[in-house]
Amino acid sequence: MRVIRRTERWERTERWERNVSVFCVLSVLSVLSCARIEPPPGGPPDLAPPQLVSTRPDSMGSIPGFSGEVEFRFDEVVSEGGSPSQGTGTGDLERLVILSPSNRVPDVTWRRNRITVRPAEGWSRNRVYRVLLLPGVADLRRNRTTQEAVVTFTTGAPLPETILEGVVVDWTTSRPTPGALVEALLLPDSLPYRGLADSSGRFSLGPLPAGEYLVSGILDQNRNFRLDSREAFDSIRVASGKTAVGEIWSFVHDTIPPRIRSIAVRDSLTAAIDFSQMLDPLQRLKPEAVSLRLLPDSVAMEVVSILPKTAHDSIHAPAVAPPDSVPSAKEGGTPPEARAPPGRPVDLGKRPDALVTKPPLSSQLILLVARPWRPDARYALEVRGVRNVTGVTGDAVGVLAVPKRPGEAVDSLKPAADSGGTSADSLRPGVPIPPGRAPRKRP
Numbered sequence: 147m148r149v150i151r152r153t154e155r156w157e158r159t160e161r162w163e164r165n166v167s168v169f170c171v172l173s174v175l176s177v178l179s180c181a182r183i184e185p186p187p188g189g190p191p192d193l194a195p196p197q198l199v200s201t202r203p204d205s206m207g208s209i210p211g212f213s214g215e216v217e218f219r220f221d222e223v224v225s226e227g228g229s230p231s232q233g234t235g236t237g238d239l240e241r242l243v244i245l246s247p248s249n250r251v252p253d254v255t256w257r258r259n260r261i262t263v264r265p266a267e268g269w270s271r272n273r274v275y276r277v278l279l280l281p282g283v284a285d286l287r288r289n290r291t292t293q294e295a296v297v298t299f300t301t302g303a304p305l306p307e308t309i310l311e312g313v314v315v316d317w318t319t320s321r322p323t324p325g326a327l328v329e330a331l332l333l334p335d336s337l338p339y340r341g342l343a344d345s346s347g348r349f350s351l352g353p354l355p356a357g358e359y360l361v362s363g364i365l366d367q368n369r370n371f372r373l374d375s376r377e378a379f380d381s382i383r384v385a386s387g388k389t390a391v392g393e394i395w396s397f398v399h400d401t402i403p404p405r406i407r408s409i410a411v412r413d414s415l416t417a418a419i420d421f422s423q424m425l426d427p428l429q430r431l432k433p434e435a436v437s438l439r440l441l442p443d444s445v446a447m448e449v450v451s452i453l454p455k456t457a458h459d460s461i462h463a464p465a466v467a468p469p470d471s472v473p474s475a476k477e478g479g480t481p482p483e484a485r486a487p488p489g490r491p492v493d494l495g496k497r498p499d500a501l502v503t504k505p506p507l508s509s510q511l512i513l514l515v516a517r518p519w520r521p522d523a524r525y526a527l528e529v530r531g532v533r534n535v536t537g538v539t540g541d542a543v544g545v546l547a548v549p550k551r552p553g554e555a556v557d558s559l560k561p562a563a564d565s566g567g568t569s570a571d572s573l574r575p576g577v578p579i580p581p582g583r584a585p586r587k588r589p
Contacts (some may be wrong), residue, residue, distance in 0.1 A: 174490060181184050192285075192287050192531050196289070196291060197220060201218055201443060202219070206298055212269055213268075213269060215262040217263075218295060219259060220260070221332060223259050230256070231493045241282075244264055244412050246339040248338070253266055271302055273302075273337075274298070274306045275299055308356050310349075310351045311389060312328075312361065317380075318533070320501050321347075325343060325345070326366070328343060328364070329361060330354060330360070333358045355475050362394070399536045404425060404538075406422075414516070415516075415518055417519075418512055419540065431529070435452070435532075437526075437527070438515065438527055440520065441525065447515055448516035454508050458512040458514065466476060511529075525546040529541065
């Protein structure tokens with residue numbers, strides 16, 4: 147019995163020692179796995195952005211039956227960002243990837259030092275694919291790349307050779323648009339290939355499959371790489387075999403005619419009519435297209451012209467300005483030799499990078515009448531056949547309210563001439579206060 151008890155005690159002791167050894171080994175491994183390898187303190191900070199080491203598959207290759215992922219590999223761990231990719235296009239990495247041709251948000255996956263991309267609908271046969279990785283990939287120290295990377299390959303189609311080149315212009319400002327979205331639809335299949343213009347508004351999209359394209363320049367305000375409602379755009383059809391797109395003048399397309407937003411008196415004979423949309427800069431309405439009547443008797447008023455501001459100033463500008471209205475060069479005015487000749491005003495606000503291929507857009511027309519406005523009167527206005535820049539034509543109506551003194555600035559420190567009283571400013575000493583008004587206290 148004593149031998150059996152000693153044997154059991156020895157077995158229990160051996161099991162206990164074995165468990166303690168296993169626990170110690172697991173503890174050491176756990177500590178080692180949680181340890182972080184960091185550079186020694188005092189070294190120079192890492193200011194270099196991550197460098198692209200390789201891409202897979204190789205660009206300009208033909209891979210029939212391809213079913214893998216397009217991979218961008220970097221020389222260090224890159225950041226996934228604060229918004230992970232979830233297939234909605236709002237992830238930080240999803241915003242840096244443009245996959246063509248596809249109308250859906252691609253599947254973008256982060257794998258430490260790699261970014262992989264594949265279409266949400268899967269790869270199609272006999273098609274040319276273009277995967278664009280935009281600048282902005284960051285490492286763990288927030289150093290960001292400044293160069294884009296492109297992988298172009300086919301799944302059985304012939305290798306592409308077409309490169310479309312042009313410039314996107316914002317017609318509202320007449321200036322090229324940096325970073326504008328460029329979309330080229332391959333006809334008749336309507337396969338969309340997308341890219342971005344550079345900092346000067348110019349783009350070079352390709353290589354793309356040969357064929358006829360409908361190229362659009364889009365001012366992508368929300369940066370979702372899609373054309374949304376109320377975003378400015380325009381399109382140019384490029385024939386097969388052509389590569390030069392030229393200038394794409396983008397503007398907001400409207401399907402309803404313009405309406406009058408406001409009417410304001412400019413001087414004793416003119417009023418500015420502000421419309422809700424940009425108007426056709428080539429349209430010249432005749433005076434017969436305007437109906438102006440004095441209310442409440444509906445007496446017809448004679449209209450001399452209704453023109454865009456630039457055309458109005460060039461036609462009706464005075465040949466010689468009054469001496470007191472033109473400041474001298476010493477007072478900061480334009481010297482006489484630099485002033486515009488009669489009928490051609492000087493445009494001092496024109497930007498040097500503005501293009502003049504097309505006339506500038508405006509939502510305003512200047513109305514000129516034959517007789518001065520009647521003070522404190524109201525006029526009913528109708529403009530027939532006004533056309534917006536999209537080409538939609540309609541009639542617009544509005545009411546013009548003329549102040550008591552049209553074209554004259556109101557100065558609250560001067561006594562009112564029609565009341566015979568004095569100024570009601572209690573801050574000026576010696577000025578009587580009108581009856582029924584309490585004086586204001588000085589702070």
